[in-house]
Amino acid sequence: MRRIFLCLLLIFAAPAWAQDLQTVLDANRDQIEKPSRQTIGPVINEIAASGDGAVAFLEAWADRRIGMAEDGRFAIIDGEAAIDAVTGAAVTGDVKALRPNSGVRGLIAAALVPALLADPDISRRRAALDALGRDATAEHLPALRASLDDPDPGLAARKARLERLLTIRFDPDPAARVAAIKGFSGDTSTDLQAALNPLLASSRIAATELPADANVLQQLSVGSDLTRDEAYRLLVDAGLARPRLSDAEQKAALAANLVDGQVGNIPVANLDSPDARDRAYRALAAAGTVPPAASAEDVDAALDSYVFADVYVEPSAEVTDAARATLNGLVFRERAQQGVDLTLDALSLASIYFLAAIGLAITFGVMGVINMAHGEFIMMGAYTGYVAQTFIANKTASLIVALPAAFIVTALAGIVLYRLVIRHLMHRPLETLLATFGVSIALQQLAKNIFGTQARPLTAPDWLGGSIGWGEIVSISTIRVAIFVLALLFLCMFLYITKRTRMGLNMRAVTQNPGMAASMGINPDRVAMLTFGLGSGIAGIAGVAIGLFAQVTSELGQGYIVQSFMTVVVGGVGNILGTLAGAAMIGGLQKGIEVLNPANTLAAQTWMILFIIIFIQFRPRGIFPTRGRFVEG
């Protein structure tokens, strides 16, 4: 930081002895060819100060459009052609492009800020503001203040905001900083916190007495604010006290004073307990061969004679107080926003589980047919989406094709599976379970043989690419919102079909009493087949949706199958609202546990499954149990 500061001082001092671009480039040829962020700063500033062509050169350099011609001249590459960076003459021959790393590019962008802030081109002004948001220094403040009246109202607002943020960080006048800080109350954005938090950085010190001008955060009392061990370590680290003896040091000291198989008159063979070693060491210390270890009394004395405190790095108490007050004011809002964000995450996860499980809720929940290949239907849907994308380049169009295609492909697969396997195993659920496992194993391997084991890309169209949110904390990616909407759509569609259509009526009739339904002229077999096709088809669409935000592999379905069954079972078999409740519970639980242990996502999954196993033991029929005479024993 300090180095950049110096360099920027140079810029402003520069015009007096500025050199022209050619001279600067020639003098720093090696550095420009292989720049390092740590050393390139002065060179960039020299270039920036070199007048004509400097801005163009720096912009091209940051875009990686600067190259080295065969004769050693620097050239600006423009597509196939290249021109001399200084003279603008055309350059022929091979031009080797220079590739500054992103740290260096950041420095270049920062150096360009003063020049570009008032540029007539709005995109360059925007880029300058982006750069300023990332790497601002004290010297940018005057330039920013000078360009505050931006013709574009959006940019003007951004500039005004940035100006106040930079004031907080760099203005020499504490009163101006305090005013800026207070102006922000109620704002929870990350950049504000990023400006305020460094003001509150503190360091822990130990001293005989506190310096008078110190901006003290708090004085620490040994025993309550920090443990005795911590306090003593602080003293040792500051060189104010003698370190205590570690076990390894003690052992080394004993080994070094081994005489005739004895240490301090204790036979070596007996030194296999900590007590014996302590006695031996004390004996050695008493004889003066080793320095005595710091005793408990020494520690007490040392701790008594020092005070411990946390001291702000920022010298001005007004500034730290204002920053602390503003940040404290944020805490509640921030917590609330985090809570909302977490709820959104949980909702999103729940809708993904719901989408994965809804097909199963139909086949397993309504029909009572257990289909372990359901996960593979999801996978088939995802691969259908991938295949659609390889044929249709336009992402939106391919998605529009992929959704119905996935439905048709998996519905057909479901119908084939039903006709060939499941129909013959009706009323034998365990055998259905095993046979469909066989299908699942075969389908997975088939997918591997056809598409390979590597993940395949399935990319969302750009309008689904970003995120939606309020402020910076509450935000959720658009694709997840789309999945949520899709899940709601399917819920409505399912309710509509079962409650309002002839097909749904037949479906419910066949589920409740196939014999009676058959007597009323319904073909139970055909209805069951179509229902199974519907459930499988929805799995295919879920596959496309899942593939859009995650990876498409042959194991995609496997990851969802256990959770999906749990979702259906937890919710209550045969009840779509139960499935919804089950998905909400599983999603909410998982996110809730993740918050408790953010470092280990795996643990959250483990505990979630465990919790559900226990839940099912106590409510074996789920949240919304099906009642009545058709419940199987």
Next chain:
Amino acid sequence: MLIRKYPSVLIFLAVLAVFTLIVTIMSQAYGTGAIPTSTIKLFGKTLCLALAALAMDVVWGYAGILSLGHMAFFALGGYMIGMWLMYARTEEIVTATLANAPIPPTPIEVQEGIAGQIFGVVGSTDLPLAWSFAGSLQIQLLLVLLVPGIFALLFGWLAFRSRVNGVYLSILTQAMTLALALWLFQNDSGFRGNNGLSGLQNIPGLTDLPQSTISIWFLWASALALGVTYVLASWLVSGKFGSVIRAIRDDEARVRFLGYSVEGYKLFIFTLTAMICAIAGALYYPQAGIINPAELAPIASIYLAVWVAIGGRGRLYGAVIGAIFVSLLSSWFTGGKAPDVNLGFYTINWVDWWQVLLGVAFVLVTLFAPRGLSSIIDAVAGLRHPMRRGKDLGPDLGALREKEAEA
């Protein structure tokens, strides 16, 4: 008595004994050396898998509980014995090293040394609580039975008590396996995460013996365990107890109304078979050499069911045949030794297509040969089963089927 009722027991034991004898005289340690040690290990491991399949057959084929979690008990048994193997082997190394130092080690230093060696790889030096007894062979052997046993007892008690059965139970057992696997995958659980326990083939105290000898010893132990368990299982399923559990399989509610404690029977059989699986696992992993959480992925338990189904469930020898047949065939196909089939337009490489074949074969067996491979033996013995296929005679659940009524 048992043998008169079930002559197959005698035949099974005889075949097992002859097989063991032949392998022994052709082994490198005690015979001609015609069979390489790697194959002996393969045989020994296959016998352990057969033992697990036997347990699966008792719990599924006879008691009708389709547990998709028995490989979890198998792996737990392996973990329990693996802990002792790792700890004791490391203890030998650590004490030998520390003995070279001028000052004799304290017990804590020895333990820290062991923990550092075992867990240093995953960045920890503390011995987890679960390893407290790892130094004692007797206790760990007991734990091989107790940990899976108590685990199965607890799980079974919870599940059977709330009348979770049928496919619900299958899914729940699968979820249990998944949860256990995920838990073991975490390094924080103290079982070395994904690396698992390795180097298990080196038996502490027997470091001077070559693997050729150790492998044949394990083969003997596996054969013995299989033989003993086979006799035990035959006795169990043949008497009154066997009648009750088969009755539970066929109509649980009716058995309950007859006054039997259905939950008690199921719990007993579930726990017993879990412990048999644990013994199989404890014999398997010292031969395999490494155990890690992937071993108890849900798919492993499904394969166990596949073996039993293909061999023929409800037949003890069927389960054994199925496990041996499928696992040997599987290692033959995936070993790249099966010849490729050239169809002209496409070459079938069995490494890629074996799983497809297995899946399809499994569906076909479930559909057309519910008795699996053992139906071959049935055909030889002239046994016939009622045909349970064809259309339902009536519209209600459980109605007789056309062919069944004719028989």
Next chain:
Amino acid sequence: MQGLKRILAGSALGLVLAGGAWAQDDTIKIGVLHSLSGTMAISETTLKDTVLMMVEQQNAKGGLLGKQIEAVVVDPASDWPLFAEKARELISDQGVDAIFGCWTSVSRKSVLPVIEELNGLLFYPVQYEGEESSKNVIYTGAAPNQQAIPAVDYMRDELGVEKWALLGTDYVYPRTTNTILEAYLKDSGTAQDDIFVNYTPFGHSDWSKIVADVVALGKDGKKVGVVSTINGDANVGFYKELAAAGVSADDIPVMAFSVGEEELSGLDTANLVGHLAAWNYFETADTPENAAFIEEWHKFTGNEERVTNDPMEATMIGFNAWVAAVEKAGSTETDAVLDAIVGVEVPNLTGSMATVLPNHHLTKPVLIGEIRDDGQFDIVSETDPVPGDAWTDFLPDSAVLDADWPGKECGMFNTSTNSCVQVQSNY
């Protein structure tokens, strides 16, 4: 008696499924132990092809010691116990003189006891977590000090990262690497609060909360960088979520240790441009050796699209080092080769030399690449060859350890007590 033996042997042939050709005297056999099926197949099949290509080239040059080299390929099917079984088969049944194989740490740990028991020779070509040095293994991939530490240095010095998110898949390589990095960062003055660690399961897909956590790290005004040891497929969802949150490589750079050309070739790289990876080789390395290697590779596979990657280079170096050692020793016998191989120098593909060190690791240059939109890397930093360190210097327990095979005959030598902790490996 002889007759009985013959009958027994004959029936054994029927019994033994592990048949296979017996060794012929005029060939030298090497084993290839890479998964050709299962989850690891996609990565490992490439290495099998690399070994076969090297064998073909060597045979075209006249073989080794006047004999042809024959590669025995087996498939351990991504099944860890099967690795041990197949390794035993290769050494004791097939009689191979060296094995090229393994990818994951757990597969190496599975094979180690067998290799050490039968005194075999394994060349392990993948970057790994270190903390190991076996007499019978040559580690041709990067140790942590040849990948992780320089990568972190780069992020701190060149990108100005002050706050770290160490994200990894929950298995031993990320765990150990992150433990080492945490210790290293703390040694160099980073506070505990500035390091965020998270572990996710294999194939994880729900990244929204983790990405939000990482973004929130930036609120104390320090530049945040992500060090990713996320494995394989899970990276896809991670980068997608990062892009959806509007985070660019300029805001929060991600340095990946497990994402290379092979992984990128199946991905839409639009979201990844500007993020980083650290390896010892990139396909874009501008040297004549590399150009020749890529050309050979395209010719061998008959596919111009096939990319090359770091483990392939490591396999190539391992093979050439073995050939050089065999020629130097005049024998393929394990102990002779091991004696000869230390100090052998072979050229790598980035224009420097790889030397086999006494700790059975290599010297390797560290390269940092920025991902381009065509799935290749812009090399933005390259160091001189760094000697691989088997036992990291940044963990107190292993800082005192050293490995020195010809000198001290020990892979785990405690320099503070001057004694060999163990000769066989710690599995």
